[in-house]
Amino acid sequence: MTINKAALLLLIVVLSGCAALARHTLNEQFGRPDPARFDTPRPPSPGLSYRADVQPILEHRCVVCHACYDAPCQLKLGAWEGVARGTSKDLVYDGGRLVEAPPSRLFTDAQLASQWRERGFSPVLNERAQTPAANLAASVMFRALQLKQSHPLPETSVLPATFDFSLDREQSCPRIEEYDDFERRNPLWGMPFGLPGLSSGEWSTLRRWLEQGAPFEGLPPLPAHVERQIRDWETFLNGDSLKARLVSRYLFEHLFLAHLYFDSDPEHHYFRLLRSRTPPGQPIDLVASRRPFDDPGVERVYYRLEREKETIVDKTHMPYALGQARMARWRELFLAPDYRVDELPSYALDVAANPFIAFRALPTTARYQFMLDEAQFTIMGFIKGPVCRGQVALNVIEDQFWVFFEANADDAQQQLGDFLAREASLLKLPAELGSDAGIIRPWREYARREASYLQKKSDFLTRFTATNRRPDLNWIWDGNGRNPNAALTVFRHFDSASVVKGLVGQPPKTAWVIGYGLLERIHYLLVAGFDVYGNVGHQLLTRLYMDFMRMEGEFNFIAFLPRDRRMAVRDYWYQGASEEVKEHVYGRLANLGSETGIRFQGDDPQQEFYTLLRKRLGPVLDHRYDLQTLGDAGLQNDLAALAELRGPALSWLPELVYLRIDEGERAPRYVTLLRNTGHSNVSSLLREGQELRPEENTLTVAAGFIGAYPNAIYRVQRSEIRALAQAIKDLSSESDYHALADRYVVRRSNPRFWEYSDHLQQTHRSRAPITAGLLDYNRLDNR
Numbered sequence: 001m002t003i004n005k006a007a008l009l010l011l012i013v014v015l016s017g018c019a020a021l022a023r024h025t026l027n028e029q030f031g032r033p034d035p036a037r038f039d040t041p042r043p044p045s046p047g048l049s050y051r052a053d054v055q056p057i058l059e060h061r062c063v064v065c066h067a068c069y070d071a072p073c074q075l076k077l078g079a080w081e082g083v084a085r086g087t088s089k090d091l092v093y094d095g096g097r098l099v100e101a102p103p104s105r106l107f108t109d110a111q112l113a114s115q116w117r118e119r120g121f122s123p124v125l126n127e128r129a130q131t132p133a134a135n136l137a138a139s140v141m142f143r144a145l146q147l148k149q150s151h152p153l154p155e156t157s158v159l160p161a162t163f164d165f166s167l168d169r170e171q172s173c174p175r176i177e178e179y180d181d182f183e184r185r186n187p188l189w190g191m192p193f194g195l196p197g198l199s200s201g202e203w204s205t206l207r208r209w210l211e212q213g214a215p216f217e218g219l220p221p222l223p224a225h226v227e228r229q230i231r232d233w234e235t236f237l238n239g240d241s242l243k244a245r246l247v248s249r250y251l252f253e254h255l256f257l258a259h260l261y262f263d264s265d266p267e268h269h270y271f272r273l274l275r276s277r278t279p280p281g282q283p284i285d286l287v288a289s290r291r292p293f294d295d296p297g298v299e300r301v302y303y304r305l306e307r308e309k310e311t312i313v314d315k316t317h318m319p320y321a322l323g324q325a326r327m328a329r330w331r332e333l334f335l336a337p338d339y340r341v342d343e344l345p346s347y348a349l350d351v352a353a354n355p356f357i358a359f360r361a362l363p364t365t366a367r368y369q370f371m372l373d374e375a376q377f378t379i380m381g382f383i384k385g386p387v388c389r390g391q392v393a394l395n396v397i398e399d400q401f402w403v404f405f406e407a408n409a410d411d412a413q414q415q416l417g418d419f420l421a422r423e424a425s426l427l428k429l430p431a432e433l434g435s436d437a438g439i440i441r442p443w444r445e446y447a448r449r450e451a452s453y454l455q456k457k458s459d460f461l462t463r464f465t466a467t468n469r470r471p472d473l474n475w476i477w478d479g480n481g482r483n484p485n486a487a488l489t490v491f492r493h494f495d496s497a498s499v500v501k502g503l504v505g506q507p508p509k510t511a512w513v514i515g516y517g518l519l520e521r522i523h524y525l526l527v528a529g530f531d532v533y534g535n536v537g538h539q540l541l542t543r544l545y546m547d548f549m550r551m552e553g554e555f556n557f558i559a560f561l562p563r564d565r566r567m568a569v570r571d572y573w574y575q576g577a578s579e580e581v582k583e584h585v586y587g588r589l590a591n592l593g594s595e596t597g598i599r600f601q602g603d604d605p606q607q608e609f610y611t612l613l614r615k616r617l618g619p620v621l622d623h624r625y626d627l628q629t630l631g632d633a634g635l636q637n638d639l640a641a642l643a644e645l646r647g648p649a650l651s652w653l654p655e656l657v658y659l660r661i662d663e664g665e666r667a668p669r670y671v672t673l674l675r676n677t678g679h680s681n682v683s684s685l686l687r688e689g690q691e692l693r694p695e696e697n698t699l700t701v702a703a704g705f706i707g708a709y710p711n712a713i714y715r716v717q718r719s720e721i722r723a724l725a726q727a728i729k730d731l732s733s734e735s736d737y738h739a740l741a742d743r744y745v746v747r748r749s750n751p752r753f754w755e756y757s758d759h760l761q762q763t764h765r766s767r768a769p770i771t772a773g774l775l776d777y778n779r780l781d782n783r
Helices: 005-029 050-061 080-085 111-120 131-135 140-150 176-185 200-211 224-235 243-257 324-335 364-374 375-382 409-420 440-467 516-526 534-557 562-572 580-584 603-614 633-643 647-650 719-731 734-744 753-767
Strands: 259-260 271-276 304-308 320-324 402-405 488-492 497-501 511-516 655-662 666-676 698-705 712-717
Touching: 005 131, 050 200, 050 753, 080 111, 131 140, 131 200, 140 176, 140 200, 224 243, 224 304, 224 324, 224 534, 243 271, 243 304, 243 324, 243 364, 259 271, 320 324, 324 364, 364 375, 364 409, 364 516, 375 402, 375 488, 375 497, 375 516, 409 516, 440 534, 511 516, 511 534, 516 534, 534 562, 633 666, 633 698, 633 719, 647 698, 647 719, 647 734, 655 719, 655 753, 666 753, 712 719, 712 734, 712 753, 719 734
Parallel strands: 259 320, 402 511, 655 712
Antiparallel strands: 271 304, 402 488, 488 497, 655 666, 666 698
């Protein structure tokens, strides 16, 4: 044993002894902990309400970092039950785990605090004797808040390196027995971490609440009209015919991440669609499965609506409206057509994980139109679902690209549906293997199947166009003249991403055209089939498979260009990529198939195609992010100076910035600055740093808010916008950016940070009361 190992072992022994001593002391002072203490909340005393007094503080000071799967220590503070659950030292996002982890989803994998204790979670509330003194001294939550009060942030613009804000930072997660030692070693790590402390009023309220034993009065009852709609929808979703049951299974597997709400409900109560062992009218008995298509273990499941109990945060908020029009639409798509369902598909993974097998009885046009109707929501599944976290998970896509969709013509889709059913064996997805597969051998098999599928698809399209028209603008879905989901823009912010309606920003380097087969595969790869608790093999296979999906979407776009120009576009999109990568999808396939049916006039068919698409989709394009919506021509011109910035100087800029513009007495206005990093290609898993092309960096300036994870908040006077543009243009070093930040950035160390944060959050939610949630500060810079 080396000295270092011996020292480490001695330290572990010492710390273990200290924790045991602290536990003994706490037990002597306040008694032994009762794991069931918070299984049932106690009601608050008069004059203190959790919902009215405590929850707003937790939301705007704590939930902004403690929500979703990436909450530090799995401490989710968006619901009282999350506070009662406490913390875990286990990581949810662990790209190196060799064995899949047990799921730990709040409200799903356990319901009571005592059940979470059995699963290794530690309390942050006092579970010992219920006295005011014990409720404070034996509470990790109180100790963490008190530590910040006793040791506020140092008076410096950039916080010292002892604060680690990296995405994959090591977590501490001290238990109450370990907190004395934690305080001694990290006196500046009180909560909120790396941000200013609570105001005296906020501190007093939370202290009083904790002192009283963290009471909770429960959620208010739902209005009668909402209860009626729940009954109506549960009746609709639980029809007895095989046809109705298959349709509901399909709907559930596409909506299980949704925040469902009733379009006639002015309060916008949100609900989750889940599987229950019990029918409507009885208490929900949740089927808690890893994936929505896993075997429920009962002869029949019932689809139920359960009230959402957690605070709505932007990074996971996927609203989906239910109402009379929606129910009529689903009847029209799925129940009215004359087709038979003779038996329900198996839950065996070789069937359930492949939607082209499981749902082959449902009309292809119905399945595709269902996803097209809310295409942003469909794509948002892999943008806001658990798969989309971290640089390695996201370096499969460009920083900005536009998405269009194939038209849903009955004749074409019926033939396509038949083709997909015939070739379903080639469309197997990694979910079928779970965490039981390796990496290299399955990936090679998937690559072989994908190549075979694309060859057969190309042959199918060649035959189809020989008896029908060539690919032209009519092949692109126009939203039926009224649906703004027909055109989307995706932004990648290095380790997070966003998808919005409309063609936002300057024309991008690449674009996708997505048809039914590709859209369904993306959903079952990255949403329904992705297990965030899976092992490294499952996660890497999912990432590698997504390469196929990106290239197929890009190839669909290239197929509309003149055949003799396709290879040149491919080579530009994949500069520096191996020939094997380029040949995989594009090779000879790029020269096969029909010539385009579009008559191009100029020397740049890609840009000309963009122009034609803008014209075709003009009636449905969403313009909410256009600078023209600001209604100030002078301001638009100044912001245009920012949007014109290009090149290496932008490399010093954060990925995602919210810019607050102040002007006299008028309310501040906000725009989003999105840095689009140039890449030679995005085909490599681990070589992104070698594929950057700084000269191709661009900046998108969008009105309002895009993204859930701001890297920085800027504040400028209206008269300073062009000065800001010049300062960005002149960036050539970190010291240059530091000087810019001194002038414009509301740093996390700013004593007025929470004042600016509250205004930003309130404005964000007031502009989009249905689609917006609380923004997350886990990725705020410290520069």
